[in-house]
């Protein structure tokens with residue numbers, strides 16, 4: 223006996239042949255309306271993206287148009303990037319300079335402290351909200367729109383937004399803290415990650431590309447706190463993965479003419495674990511190498527793996543040394559989308575992208591990109607010597 | 623109520639204590655959006671990195687909290703809660719549960735109550751608490767030392783040997799630092815410390831590591847006084 227298929231003329235279509243279309247099924251209300259309601263009640267100020275920010279629109283997971291500011295941005299830096307992978311933040315700034323976009327690199331900024339929060343829980347929602355809003359107030363007072371470098375800060379600030387919107391008591395506690403600091407209560411209309419800026423700038427970046435990436439195969443690792451923690455802000459694109467996975471990073475790789483290779487554990491975490499990467503690294507190392515790097519190697523054999531978060535670059539890169547010592551099938555260079563984009567536009571691999579802070583050998587990849595890494599290292603060493611001897615204070619942008 | 627597990631650990635701990643801690647989790651303002659029931663489908667377990675390498679399951683957290691099995695809750699609170707990676711891959715739950723969020727709240731309760739298991743889990747970590755609370759940046763270049771990261775290979779040694787020069791070889795001026803990830807202004811560091819004080823956070827640190835708490839308080843409050851702040855004006859604002 224064959225079972226009738228209700229409401230279908232023939233057999234159901236295979237997944238690959240089905241058309242995925244969100245249409246206008248966007249939720250009728252969303253957080254921006256709620257923020258504006260609170261503003262109307264005098265509870266907070268919504269920091270708006272204006273024409274001065276040269277905004278563009280992108281699609282998000284549920285079809286809402288997200289506005290990404292390109293100009294006059296306040297860079298909320300990441301402690302892991304600045305501290306341990308300095309070429310990451312430097313590349314973000316370099317791209318702004320090279321493409322002539324004005325930005326502020328503030329000293330009156332703290333980290334979001336969420337690495338500590340997720341690692342040790344020695345904090346509470348009121349403290350976390352106050353840290354976020356102190357930074358946002360500073361950006362507002364400085365007259366620049368905040369753009370967030372770290373995936374975890376981005377994820378956590380979205381969480382803070384949800385909590386603030388839903389709990390009057392938390393808003394009151396946060397306001398009392400800000401009053402003591404003499405700061406206004408401000409929340410930005412969009413929480414924006416730097417990789418979204420790169421995403422919307424990808425065609426401009428490609429137009430300025432001076433290195434040929436057509437021979438490069440890359441795997442992409444999307445950051446959990448970008449697309450899993452408060453999902454509705456993440457950027458999706460119908461042209462990529464049929465709009466069913468975030469387009470972030472992958473769209474850039476394609477724009478630069480490199481190949482994006484898929485692998486079966488794309489959705490998996492990197493293994494960072496917050497507490498684990500610092501004091502329980504056997505777990506992080508095992509997960510990063512066995513579930514991510516080895517799968518990529520076996521299934522895609524990429525020349526590089528690209529990601530867009532502090533913890534992911536660190537874990538995927540640094541975990542490979544010990545695994546290599548055990549003869550495991552690892553050895554994939556890891557970098558951020560920002561470094562990849564900067565290299566495409568001709569940035570210096572050591573002075574700007576600071577690749578010597580990474581663990582896995584980058585030289586074969588640089589050769590594929592047409593970079594003379596010996597010459598580049600000699601140039602780096604020459605300036606280092608000048609600094610060491612006291613002849614020069616530091617490496618200035620103009621010397622890069 | 624008996625536990626569903628006959629061999630449950632911590633049978634000598636009074637049920638009243640377990641119940642009190644359980645009630646603290648459920649009294650958290652975030653609780654109402656963490657758990658909506660559970661199909662036992664295991665989707666969260668399939669997505670969970672910690673489930674692959676530990677005897678750990680986000681499904682069990684959802685189940686035990688929904689059953690209100692305070693004995694099993696207490697075992698999870700002591701033996702499992704620190705294994706979570708806080709990646710929130712488990713938010714793929716078809717019931718919209720957030721097992722990772724349940725764990726965040728449970729950890730806070732463990733810290734607030736100074737549980738020995740929390741102190742043990744955070745023993746090697748507490749110097750990082752000092753770094754973040756006093757400087758505003760969690761990790762700094764000077765942490766890249768071979769004794770702290772022996773498994774990260776010889777590059778760590780190179781970074782450590784050349785730290786000062788290599789930091790000055792980073793073009794953004796805010797990043798010529800070694801003890802901080804970037805140059806956070808003193809005013810901002812003090813504002814951050816005021817946040818910890820005003821939100822009752824320092825008591826949480828005291829529960830976990832009294833030594834770190836005392837140094838932090840001494841160093842930062844001296845700085846605050848130097849800058850003319852009135853410490854007595856910084857009592858917790860949480861219960862106003």
Ligand code: SF4
Pocket residue numbers: 666669670671672673679680705706707708709710711712713721722723725
């Ligand atoms: S947040 Fe914790 S429980 Fe959830 S998937 Fe990640 S490691 Fe597993």
Ligand code: SF4
Pocket residue numbers: 659660661662663664665666667680681684714715716717718719721
């Ligand atoms: S995914 Fe959700 S419903 Fe399924 S087992 Fe996990 S918590 Fe329960």
